Amino acid sequence: MGSQPFPGKLRLGVNIDHVATIRNARGGDHPDPARAARIVAQAGGDGITIHLREDRRHIRDDDLARIREISELPLNLEMAATGEMLEIALRHGPHAACIVPERREERTTEGGLDAAGQHNMLQPVVSRLLDAGIRVSLFIAPDPRQIEAAMRLNAPVVEFHTGEYAHAEGDARAVELKRLGDMAALAARNGIEPHAGHGLTYENVQPIAAIPQLTELNIGHYLVGEAVFVGLEEAVRRMRDLMDAAR
Ligand code: PXP
DSSP states (O other), rough: OSOOSSSSSOOEEEOOHHHHHHHHHHHHSSSSSSHHHHHHHTTTEEEEEEEETOSSSOOHHHHHHHHHOOOOSEEEEESSSSSHHHHHHHOOOOEEEEEEEOOOOOOOOOOOOOOOTTHHHHHHHHHHHHHOOOOOOOOEEEOOHHHHHHHHHHEEEEEEEEEHHOOOOOHHHHHHHHHHHHHHHHHHTTOOOEEEEEEEOOOTTTHHHHHTTEEEEEEEEOOOOOOOHHHHHHHHHHHHHHHHHOO
């Protein structure tokens, strides 16, 4: 297998969780994440990503059901590896499920999944999702141990956590970028499709988008924040243009 087994366009998955965060700040039903899903499709997004958290702090069960029904784009459900989330995923049958670590006290998903240390807990969840035809991704740190663990779990996809890269500056950012590039190449050489996401912005997305093995970026908080100023359609278009220009 060559170094680029998954050539082609870099997909943009738009995480619309924080549309629900704004809605939930007041209760009621505005702004509606399902409307956001339609706009993402018009704006050239390639997928909709939502994270149904255990505490339902943003996306709720009825959002998942409605988005699943109305979205023309593939749905990527981020989920903790719990029995409850597994049953929900199997019931709704999203295109993909990205398994993430989840702690109630965190503000966002702060680190990658310990796929290496949690093999026995993850194996049945991954197997049942795969058996149901759901494309499984593991949200991991760019680390060879975690890629090896993903291989042992037969995960077809990994998503690299780009938070360290996004928060670093100067030389430290260059180190993180190199790590992400090396790990994307390692994953691809081993037949795993590499994605990336977390903390990506207009300012930092292009070096990541230029990593040739990556096939998908998932971006949320920054786009919803920009949407406040320029609208969601414009924000998604601009990100799409920056990603395309970097390829
Ligand atoms: N990918 C995964 C697996 C995530 O958990 C998140 C954050 O919820 C993102 C991508 C998007 O991160 P951000 O909201 O910082 O763009």
